[in-house]
Amino acid sequence: MWRLCAIFVLWTFSYQVDGRVTASLTSDFEEYKYMNSSVDPCEDFYEYSCGNFKNYYPLQEDELLIDQFSILEEKLTSIVKEILEAAESEEDPLSLLKAKAAYSACMKENYQDSQYMKSPEVQVVKKYGGFPIVEEAGKTNDPDFGWNDIADIAAEFGINVFLSVTSSYDIQNSSAMMLMISDDTTSIPDQFRPMYPESYDEAIKEGFHDFATKNNNRASLAADDGYFEIFLKKLVKKLNRDLGSWETEQYIIQKVSEISSFMNGFYNGGYIPENVTGEDFDNIITLNELNDWTYRQFGNSIQIDWIEYMKTLFKYTYVNITGETKIQKTGNLNNTLYGILNWVKMTDPKIVKSTALIKAFVYMASDSDGETRSDFETFLSAIGKTVYPRWEYCTRKIMDITETLSLSLAVAYEYQLKYFNKTKFDSVTDLITKLQSTFKEVINEAEWMDDSSKEAAYKKVDNIFTLLGYPKFTSDREALDYFYQNLPICKWDHYQNSRNLRAFKQAYVLNMISKRNKAAWDKSPFITNAYYNRQNNIIIFPVAMLNSIFFSGSKSLLDYSRIGMIVAHEITHGFDSQGYFYNEDGVIQPWWTTTTRTNFQEKVTCFVDQYSQYIVPELNATMNSANSLNENLADNGGTRTAFKALKKMLASNKNTELTPTDDFSYDQMFFIGFGTMWCNSESVDYLNLLKTTCDTSSSCHPRAKIRVNGVVSNMKEFAEAFQCPVGSPMNPETKCQLW
Numbered sequence: 101m102w103r104l105c106a107i108f109v110l111w112t113f114s115y116q117v118d119g120r121v122t123a124s125l126t127s128d129f130e131e132y133k134y135m136n137s138s139v140d141p142c143e144d145f146y147e148y149s150c151g152n153f154k155n156y157y158p159l160q161e162d163e164l165l166i167d168q169f170s171i172l173e174e175k176l177t178s179i180v181k182e183i184l185e186a187a188e189s190e191e192d193p194l195s196l197l198k199a200k201a202a203y204s205a206c207m208k209e210n211y212q213d214s215q216y217m218k219s220p221e222v223q224v225v226k227k228y229g230g231f232p233i234v235e236e237a238g239k240t241n242d243p244d245f246g247w248n249d250i251a252d253i254a255a256e257f258g259i260n261v262f263l264s265v266t267s268s269y270d271i272q273n274s275s276a277m278m279l280m281i282s283d284d285t286t287s288i289p290d291q292f293r294p295m296y297p298e299s300y301d302e303a304i305k306e307g308f309h310d311f312a313t314k315n316n317n318r319a320s321l322a323a324d325d326g327y328f329e330i331f332l333k334k335l336v337k338k339l340n341r342d343l344g345s346w347e348t349e350q351y352i353i354q355k356v357s358e359i360s361s362f363m364n365g366f367y368n369g370g371y372i373p374e375n376v377t378g379e380d381f382d383n384i385i386t387l388n389e390l391n392d393w394t395y396r397q398f399g400n401s402i403q404i405d406w407i408e409y410m411k412t413l414f415k416y417t418y419v420n421i422t423g424e425t426k427i428q429k430t431g432n433l434n435n436t437l438y439g440i441l442n443w444v445k446m447t448d449p450k451i452v453k454s455t456a457l458i459k460a461f462v463y464m465a466s467d468s469d470g471e472t473r474s475d476f477e478t479f480l481s482a483i484g485k486t487v488y489p490r491w492e493y494c495t496r497k498i499m500d501i502t503e504t505l506s507l508s509l510a511v512a513y514e515y516q517l518k519y520f521n522k523t524k525f526d527s528v529t530d531l532i533t534k535l536q537s538t539f540k541e542v543i544n545e546a547e548w549m550d551d552s553s554k555e556a557a558y559k560k561v562d563n564i565f566t567l568l569g570y571p572k573f574t575s576d577r578e579a580l581d582y583f584y585q586n587l588p589i590c591k592w593d594h595y596q597n598s599r600n601l602r603a604f605k606q607a608y609v610l611n612m613i614s615k616r617n618k619a620a621w622d623k624s625p626f627i628t629n630a631y632y633n634r635q636n637n638i639i640i641f642p643v644a645m646l647n648s649i650f651f652s653g654s655k656s657l658l659d660y661s662r663i664g665m666i667v668a669h670e671i672t673h674g675f676d677s678q679g680y681f682y683n684e685d686g687v688i689q690p691w692w693t694t695t696t697r698t699n700f701q702e703k704v705t706c707f708v709d710q711y712s713q714y715i716v717p718e719l720n721a722t723m724n725s726a727n728s729l730n731e732n733l734a735d736n737g738g739t740r741t742a743f744k745a746l747k748k749m750l751a752s753n754k755n756t757e758l759t760p761t762d763d764f765s766y767d768q769m770f771f772i773g774f775g776t777m778w779c780n781s782e783s784v785d786y787l788n789l790l791k792t793t794c795d796t797s798s799s800c801h802p803r804a805k806i807r808v809n810g811v812v813s814n815m816k817e818f819a820e821a822f823q824c825p826v827g828s829p830m831n832p833e834t835k836c837q838l839w
């Protein structure tokens with residue numbers, strides 16, 4: 101039977117006998133060394149706050165970014181490694197033992213490369229009756245391979261295969277969930293910061309996109325092939341060899357090219373003949389009705405029973421799929437389904453089946469044998485992605501960094517028991533309450549809102565639900581073991597463990613269709629980020645964000661300028677250019693009057709104009725300020741709200757522990773805390789990624805320097821604190837203010 105400290109940054113404050121509130125930067129303030137006091141804060145506050153950061157954290161070769169978030173992430177990763185490598189104990193819950201076993205199996209590279217475990221893809225091929233593109237004609241042309249088999253691969257490997265199916269919030273009913281079908285694209289909640297480095301899965305998505313949308317008719321494995329294409333050809337060549345097929349290299353190249361063409365069709369919406377459109381259907385449609393619709397479009401030429409397809413996809417969930425299960429229409433779903441179903445129907449079944457299996461093999465590549473792992477890591481390195489040492493990869497895999505949660509809650513049990521001060525929950529809950537109250541005051545002061553819109557806004561603020569730290573059952577060993585009871589983990593079979601974890605993650609998300617539960621987590625507690633979910637009107641703060649870099653838990657003013665600003669930033673997202681579509685329950689419903697909406701649009705134009713002027717000198721370019729608007733509004737509104745809440749606290753509370761120095765006023769220290777939170781070292785490649793994201797996405801973040809300087813230059817409180825002359829860069833005559 102299986103049996104498995106935080107670093108605190110201290111601040112010292114002072115209260116002068118003459119009545120001026122001051123604060124001292126002492127050696128206990130780690131970020132003091134990042135500041136560059138030779139820079140005039142009125143000229144460039146970011147450089148003043150963070151000018152020396154890059155000297156302490158210079159980028160290594162191929163490194164994209166180092167910032168306070170990634171530094172904390174590294175510390176947490178080391179702590180989790182310590183937890184996972186600790187000897188098994190009789191006091192360990194079974195769930196923690198599973199996490200330790202999964203980590204141990206992941207670390208056993210020699211065993212994974214042994215003859216017994218070599219080429220684990222072969223066993224998958226046998227289960228599904230062959231891998232047609234590298235076997236003799238007719239040998240595995242399985243006429244029974246159809247949409248249910250496609251759903252089975254998706255369920256077994258926790259991936260999207262040709263379609264994306266997930267649980268979705270009913271935008272008209274705050275208590276209901278529905279299924280949503282799309283063409284493998286999903287939305288995510290607003291994040292406080294862009295997530296870097298990207299996960300391996302994100303690199304794979306990019307690889308498939310490039311592979312499918314570029315001309316891949318190559319004649320060899322030459323260096324001018326796309327890096328992802330080279331990796332795919334090597335993978336197919338390995339399977340060709342290990343399946344005993346020994347097809348020629350030219351044959352493999354041709355088949356991989358056919359897969360590329362097939363996938364290209366998906367990125368172009370499948371195939372819809374000219375002057376043909378898929379028959380439209382209602383915004384809500386049952387699976388029975390979807391079956392009828394499919395038959396009207398294609399007759400018997402397409403063999404798909406949507407009820408059986410969904411039952412197969414949901415086989416690891418508790419969801420009862422019936423003909424009355426509802427689908428929520430998004431966009432032009434009728435055309436999306438018509439195009440995809442028609443495209444699959446038109447394609448050689450060998451290519452369809454091989455593509456489905458290829459997707460599974462690629463997403464499992466980092467967990468395969470040494471040959472495939474090496475080829476996959478070569479691909480990652482070639483495109484400038486981070487390749488982690490094995491211990492770090494295995495640790496990050498268990499702690500679910502950048503991914504939907506799986507075993508991270510098991511690790512969080514030990515973390516909250518031995519590494520986290522749980523009294524911080526009371527402190528941060530009190531701070532969140534104060535910030536919500538302060539934001540209501542900010543709303544009241546907004547002259548551009550009429551009374552009706554203000555009343556609705558107050559209700560929305562009051563109805564914000566906060567997910568803090570980790571799910572409550574995480575600290576209950578019996579409840580935690582029950583949560584993981586159906587997740588099988590083996591101490592030696594890492595490939596199967598990884599399949600199980602992927603399937604578990606997907607099933608966890610799909611299970612959410614059973615009930616709309618605001619308290620349901622879908623994020624790892626160890627992610628160093630914060631989120632706002634408009635459809636549920638909830639804010640998510642993983643326990644990682646309650647570490648001392650962002651939150652001390654004492655009566656520190658820096659708690660206001662850091663975690664306080666982050667909390668208020670997320671609150672503000674509920675009232676940005678997307679948030680005002682959703683009412684207090686997360687239902688799409690007009691709750692701002694026409695006058696308020698018109699005034700809002702006029703006010704935010706100032707921010708678009710302001711941020712469009714910021715040049716990134718390393719790129720000699722600006723970033724799309726229209727697409728970063730919501731983040732800029734949240735940064736500005738969040739900082740103003742946090743500062744206002746701090747001033748209220750100082751006016752009512754004189755019981756802080758202070759020592760006599762007069763280096764900086766409280767106001768100055770608030771802004772220094774805010775500025776140093778954003779210190780980073782960033783590469784040109786990282787800046788190019790940010791710019792590309794802002795050029796192509798309707799939601800993006802500007803670089804850290806712009807986030808800092810853009811905010812403080814809009815605040816007269818900052819100009820007063822640092823006595824900046826009017827017309828200086830940080831105190832322009834024209835300032836933007838919404839909240």
